[in-house]
Amino acid sequence: MSVVAAFLYHEGKRLRPVTLIDPACEHIAKDDFVWIGLSQPTETELADIAGNYGLHPLAVEDAGNGHQISKLDVYGDQLCIVARTAHLEGDHIAYGSTAIFLGKSFLITVRQGSARSHSELRAHLEITPELLREGPDYVLHAILDFIVDGYFPIVEAIEEDVLKMEQRMLAAFLTREEVTRIFTLRRELVRFQRVLGPMLEVGRKLVNLQLPRLDEASKPYFRDLLDHMLRVESAITGIRDILISVFEASHLLEQQRQGAITRQLAAWAAILAVPTAIAGIYGMNFENMPELKTQWGYFVILGVIAAVCIGLYIRFKRSHWL
Amino acid sequence: MSVVAAFLYHEGKRLRPVTLIDPACEHIAKDDFVWIGLSQPTETELADIAGNYGLHPLAVEDAGNGHQISKLDVYGDQLCIVARTAHLEGDHIAYGSTAIFLGKSFLITVRQGSARSHSELRAHLEITPELLREGPDYVLHAILDFIVDGYFPIVEAIEEDVLKMEQRMLAAFLTREEVTRIFTLRRELVRFQRVLGPMLEVGRKLVNLQLPRLDEASKPYFRDLLDHMLRVESAITGIRDILISVFEASHLLEQQRQGAITRQLAAWAAILAVPTAIAGIYGMNFENMPELKTQWGYFVILGVIAAVCIGLYIRFKRSHWL
Amino acid sequence: MSVVAAFLYHEGKRLRPVTLIDPACEHIAKDDFVWIGLSQPTETELADIAGNYGLHPLAVEDAGNGHQISKLDVYGDQLCIVARTAHLEGDHIAYGSTAIFLGKSFLITVRQGSARSHSELRAHLEITPELLREGPDYVLHAILDFIVDGYFPIVEAIEEDVLKMEQRMLAAFLTREEVTRIFTLRRELVRFQRVLGPMLEVGRKLVNLQLPRLDEASKPYFRDLLDHMLRVESAITGIRDILISVFEASHLLEQQRQGAITRQLAAWAAILAVPTAIAGIYGMNFENMPELKTQWGYFVILGVIAAVCIGLYIRFKRSHWL
Amino acid sequence: MSVVAAFLYHEGKRLRPVTLIDPACEHIAKDDFVWIGLSQPTETELADIAGNYGLHPLAVEDAGNGHQISKLDVYGDQLCIVARTAHLEGDHIAYGSTAIFLGKSFLITVRQGSARSHSELRAHLEITPELLREGPDYVLHAILDFIVDGYFPIVEAIEEDVLKMEQRMLAAFLTREEVTRIFTLRRELVRFQRVLGPMLEVGRKLVNLQLPRLDEASKPYFRDLLDHMLRVESAITGIRDILISVFEASHLLEQQRQGAITRQLAAWAAILAVPTAIAGIYGMNFENMPELKTQWGYFVILGVIAAVCIGLYIRFKRSHWL
Amino acid sequence: MSVVAAFLYHEGKRLRPVTLIDPACEHIAKDDFVWIGLSQPTETELADIAGNYGLHPLAVEDAGNGHQISKLDVYGDQLCIVARTAHLEGDHIAYGSTAIFLGKSFLITVRQGSARSHSELRAHLEITPELLREGPDYVLHAILDFIVDGYFPIVEAIEEDVLKMEQRMLAAFLTREEVTRIFTLRRELVRFQRVLGPMLEVGRKLVNLQLPRLDEASKPYFRDLLDHMLRVESAITGIRDILISVFEASHLLEQQRQGAITRQLAAWAAILAVPTAIAGIYGMNFENMPELKTQWGYFVILGVIAAVCIGLYIRFKRSHWL
C-alpha cells in the first residue's frame, strides 16, 4: 500500500486524481494544489515524486527513514517537515514518522510506521471546502493537528495507570511487580518526552519564523497547534512528577515500615528472652540452690517471669514499639 | 447563568445595557467602551458575540474550554488573554479559566469553572470613574489583578499546613498519614507551579511586548501585576524548599533512629544472652561437675552472671548504645 | 520616627533642611538636590511626598510594603528601586526593605523594617563633598552599597556555623539536635539566596540598561556594587555546597556505621549461641547418654565450647566484623 | 605513516599528486582544489604544510594535539575544524581527533589517534565526481559525516549492554560485578556525552553561522550532519535514562528485599523462641512443680508448644511475613 | 617585595627601567610600552601608580584585594582584568589573584597571594622580540595563559587521587577515612569550579566583545586561551562525575553487603536455634517422658538435630544466603 490518495484540488474541491509523475504542478492555476498521500513508499516511488516535484535528496532520505526525529527544514522555497507519530501497542507506545513536503502548489505526505491513515481527515476536509480553499498550508496544519491529537489518548492511558499506582502505594506497600511496572511507565514517559521535544521545536518554528509557503493567515492555526503540544507536554510533566512522588513516598514509607518491624522484633525478642534467661538459672544443677527446695519457689518464679514479661509488654506498648 | 453583566461605559460611567448582538460597538464615541461579562456561556452565545465583535474562531474555542492553559494571543488588532483562576475546594486547589477579549471599544470576559464572580470588581470600578475612564486596558489589568489576588490565600493556606508538618517533623517522627499528607501537598504545589508558569509568561508579554489596545500609561500597572505573580511564585518556591527539607531531614532522622534502635537491640540481646549461656553450662547433666557440689557455687555463678550483665550494661551505657 | 533627615545639598554641601511638602525642588539650581530619608512613614507622609515630588502611586504602594521583593522600575524620568535589607536577629536572618526614589533633583529613601539607619552613611558623605557633588546617583550607589555591605556579616556568621557542623560531622556522628540545626541553617540560606536573586537582577539592570537619572560616570560604581553582590552569592553557594556535602557524608557514614554494628551484633550472637546450643544438648535428660558418665566429659565439653568460641572470635576479628 | 594521500582535483576528478610544499595552490584554476590527508604527521611536516598553505600557528598546534576538544575556528578566510573521533577498543571507547583545514583551494586533514582511515571515503567520492565537483566544502561535510557515522556502532554496542543489565535487574538482584559494570558503562556514557557536546557546537556553527569557504548550497548537508549528531545525543540520553532507572529500581528492590528478609527472620525467631522459653520453664529444678508429676503433662506441653508455633506460623503466613 | 620588574619596551626589546611615578608613558613612541610587575604592593605604591597611569580608584581597590573574583572591566579606554591564580599547598588548593591593567602604552600586573612569579615568563618573552613586538595585548594573553597553565597540574593531581579512590571502592569497601577524603576532594573541586566560572566569563568577553586596547590580530590568541580554560573545566566536570559515581556505587554496594550479612545472620540464627529448641524440650523434667528411657533416644535426637541443621545449611547454601 504505497500511494494512498493523490488528487488535484481547485477552490477547495477535489478536481481529479494525479499520478506521481504527472507534470501537473507546472500548469495548474494559481491557488490550485495537489495533495498526495504515500504510506511506506518504495524507493522508486520516492525517486519519482522527488524528480517530479523537485524535492531535495536529503529531505527524501529523511522521508524514507521511519526513525527520523521531528524537524523542520527549508529547501529554497519548499518546506519539509518530519513529525513523529505515536500510538499505543498493548502496554507500550509505538512510534512512526510522517514527512510532509510543502511546495508552490503541492503537499505530499509520506507515512512510515504510523498506524493512523489520513483518509478520514481528507474526507472531513473535502466536505468543508471553505477550509480546504485556504490552501496547502491549511492542510499542513490539519495533518500536524491530527498527529498531535493522536498523543492525547496515550497520555491519558498512562496517566490512568500512574494514578492507579499512586492509589496502591498510598493504600499498601508496592510489590516487586508494581515497582517494575512503575519503572516501565517511567521509561515510556521519558521516551515520549524526548520524542515531544523536537516536535515542540517544529511548532515553535512554525509560529515564530518567517517561512516560505505559509500565509500570515495560517499563523493562528500554528499557534493553536503549538498550544496543543504544550498541553501534552504539561500533562506528561505532571505525570512524571506524580511518578517521582510515588517513588520517594514509597522509599520513605518502606523505610518507616522497616523501622517499625525492627522495633517490634526487638520488643518480642526482649520479652521472650526473659523466661529463657530466668528459667535457665533455675535449670542449673547446683546441689545447694535453696530456692529450689521452697514450697512456693516455682510459683513465685512463674509470677516473676509473668510480671517482667507483662511489664515489658506494657512499656513497649506505651512507647509504640508494639 | 450566562450573561452576567453587559454595559456601555462613557467617560468612566455606566451609560446603558447592551445585548450580545447589539451592533453598538460600531457607532459608539471614541473612548466609550462596552464591558460584557459571561459565565459558562452556551455555544450559541459564544457564536453570537464572536460574530458581533469579530472574534477569531480559535480564540472563541479557547474561551469555551475550561482547561485551557494561560496564554496571550494577538489576532489582528485584538488581544485575547486566557488566565487560569484558582480557589480552594476543601483540601485541594480547583482551577478554572477566564478568557478576556480586548478590542477597539470592547472588553469581553468569559469565565469557565471559576468560582469568583467579577460583580464586586465591576461595582468597585464603577464608583471610581477616574479609573474606569482609563479605558478597557485598565479594566483588563483590574481583572487579571483580581485573578492573581485569588492565588494568595491559597498559597497562605498551604504554607500554614507545611509549616505545621515541619514542626511535627522536628518534634517527633512522621506517621504514615503525615507522609501521605506531605505528598499530597507537594503534588498540589507542583501543579500550582505548573499553572503559574504560563501565567507569568502572559505577565511578561504584557510588560515587555508592544501589544495592540494597550496604552503606554497602562504599562506600570502590568508591571505591578507581574510583580504580584512573581511574589506568588517566590512564595511557592519557598514552600517547596521547606517540603524538600522536611523530607530529607525526615529521611536522615529516621535513619539515625533506626541506628539507635539497632544498637539498643544488640546491647540487650548481648546482656540477656550471658545468663542463658552460663546457666546453660551449669544445667548440663555430667556426673562429674565439681562446681555443682560446692557450697557456694550457685551463689558465685549468680554473682558472676550479675557482674557480667552489669559490666556490659555500664559499657553499653558509656558508648551510648543504651 | 518617620522623617529621619531631609536636606537640600549644594555643591556637595548641606545647604538647609526641607519639609516633605516644600515646593523646593522646582526652584533649586541645576546640580543641587534634596535628600530625604524616611523610616516607616505614615500613609499621610507618603501621600504628601508623593504629591510634592510626583511619585507614581504604584511605586509609593511598593515603598509602603515591608515585604516587597527587590526591583527596579522606571516611571517616566524617575527611577524607583526597592532593595531588601537583611540583619541577624539572634539565630535567624530578619529582612526589611528600602525604597529609593531618584528624580531630577531629589533622592528619597523609605525604610521598612530595616534595622540599620542611614545617618552614619549621610554623615560620612557630608564630610567628603567631592563625592556628594557627584549628585543623587552617587548617593543611590552609596545607599545600595551600604545595604549590600550589610549582607556580609550574615554570610560570615552562617559560614562559621556551617564549618563547625562540618567539623563535628567528620569527628563524630550528628545528634538529632545537630541535624535539626543544619536544616534550619539550610532554610535560612535558601531563603537568603531567594532574596538575593532579585537584588542581583536590580544590580544587573543598573549596570547594563540605559536608565534615566544615572550619569555615565556612575556606571563603574554600579559595576562594583554588582561585583559585591556576586561575591555574596558565590559565598552562599559555597556554604550550600558544604551543607550538601555534610548531609551526604553523614548519610554514608551513618550507613557504614549501621553496617559495622550489624556485623558486630551478628558475630557476638553467633559466639554466644554456641555454648547455649552445646550445653542445651548435655542438659537433656536421656538416661542413656554415655558422655555424661565419663570422668572428663564435662571438661572436654567446656574445652570444646571455649575452642569454638575462641575460633569464631578470631575468625570474626580477622574479617573485621569485630 | 604520515602523508596518506595528497592530490589535486579538477572538475571532481583526481588530476595529479601534490607534495606538502608544492606551491600548487597559488596557480591552480578556480574550482580546482587540493585534498591532503595526513596521519600523525611529524612536526616538520606540519610546519611545511603550514608554511605552504598559510595556516595559523595556533591552528597547527591544535592539529598536533590528539586530545584537543572539538572546535571550529575562523582564521581570516580559512576555516579550521577539529572533530573528535571515537572507536571501541574492547570494552571501552577510545578517542582520537581529526583537524580539518579548509582554504581557498585546499582541504587538509590531520588525524591523531583516530582508528579509521579516510581512504575508503576518498575512493567513494572519487567514483562520484558530480559530488566531488561541489568543492572542498562538500568534502568537509563528507569527512565530518564519516566521523559521526563512526559514533553509531558505539552507541548501539553500549545500548545492548545496558538493556541486558536492565533485563537482569528486573529478573534478579544485581551482583557486585554487575553493579561495577553498570558504573563503568555510565562513566563511558558520561564521557562520550562530554565529547559530543563540543561536536554539536561545531555542527550548530556550521548550520547557523555565515562562514568563509562554505557555499550556500552546502548548508542542507551540514543541517543533515547536525541532525545525525542530535540522533546520537538523543540515543545516549535515552541510555542514560535507562541506567538511572536501573539504579533507582535496583535500590528500591533491594530495600524491599531487605524488608522481606527482616520480616522472615523476625517470624522464625519468634516461632523458635517459643519452645525454647516454655521448655526452659519445665527444665527448672524446683522440687515442687506439680505439672512434672502428672501422667500427661509432657504431652500437654508438647501440644501447647506445637499449637503456639503453628498458630504463629499461620498468623505470619497471613500477614505475608512468611 | 613590591616592584618585581618595570621596564620600557621598544620594538619588542627591553629599552630601560622605569619607576612607578615615571611620567614616561606620555612621551614614549607609538608601539613602545611599559610593562610593570608588582607583587603585594603597599597602598602608597598602588596610589602612585594609579596617579601616574590614570587608573580608576575602583579598579585599584580590586587590585589590592586578594580575594577578588575574576572579572574584566572597561574604564574609558583602559582595560582592567582580575584573574584568580591557583596552586597546590599540600593537600588543598590555594588561591591568589592577579590584576592586570592594560592602557595606551602600558601593562601593569599586581599579584596578590599568587605563588608563581612572572619573571620566567618575562625572560621567555624578552628572548623572542617578534612576539613582544605584538604589543601589550600579546603580553596580556601570555600572562593569562601562564595563569591558566597553572591550573592543569592541580587538576591532574586531584584526578589521580580520585582515580585511586575509585579503584579502592571497586576493590573493597570504603573506610571512614576514605569517605572523608572523598568529601574533601569534592569540596576542593566544587570550589575550583566556582573559581573557574568567572574566569571563563573573562575568557568569553575577551573573545566575543569589542574591547579597547586589543588588536584584531590578538583574537585567535584569546580564543586559544578560552579553549584551554574549557579543557580545564571539562576535566573537572569529568572528575566530579567520577566522584558522584564513586558515591552512588559505594552506597549501592554497601546496601548489598548489608543485605548479604543480614541474610547470613538470619541463616546461622535459624541453624543454631534448632538444637537449642529441641534440646530444651528433652531437658524438661517431666517424670513421664517415655523417649528419655529408650536405649537409643539420645542418639536418635542427636541425629535429628544434625539432620535438621544440615538440611537447613544446604537450603540456605542453595538460596545463596550462606
Ligand SMILES: [Mg+2]
Ligand atoms: Mg523530573
Ligand SMILES: [Mg+2]
Ligand atoms: Mg518535575
Ligand SMILES: [Mg+2]
Ligand atoms: Mg522536585
Ligand SMILES: [Mg+2]
Ligand atoms: Mg522534579
Ligand SMILES: [Mg+2]
Ligand atoms: Mg530527581
Ligand SMILES: [Mg+2]
Ligand atoms: Mg534517594
Ligand SMILES: [Mg+2]
Ligand atoms: Mg535514600
Ligand SMILES: [Mg+2]
Ligand atoms: Mg529549591
Ligand SMILES: [Mg+2]
Ligand atoms: Mg535545594
Ligand SMILES: [Mg+2]
Ligand atoms: Mg525545588
Ligand SMILES: [Mg+2]
Ligand atoms: Mg531544589
Ligand SMILES: [Mg+2]
Ligand atoms: Mg532534588
Ligand SMILES: [Mg+2]
Ligand atoms: Mg545547590
Ligand SMILES: [Mg+2]
Ligand atoms: Mg552547587
Ligand SMILES: [Mg+2]
Ligand atoms: Mg553538588
Ligand SMILES: [Mg+2]
Ligand atoms: Mg549543588
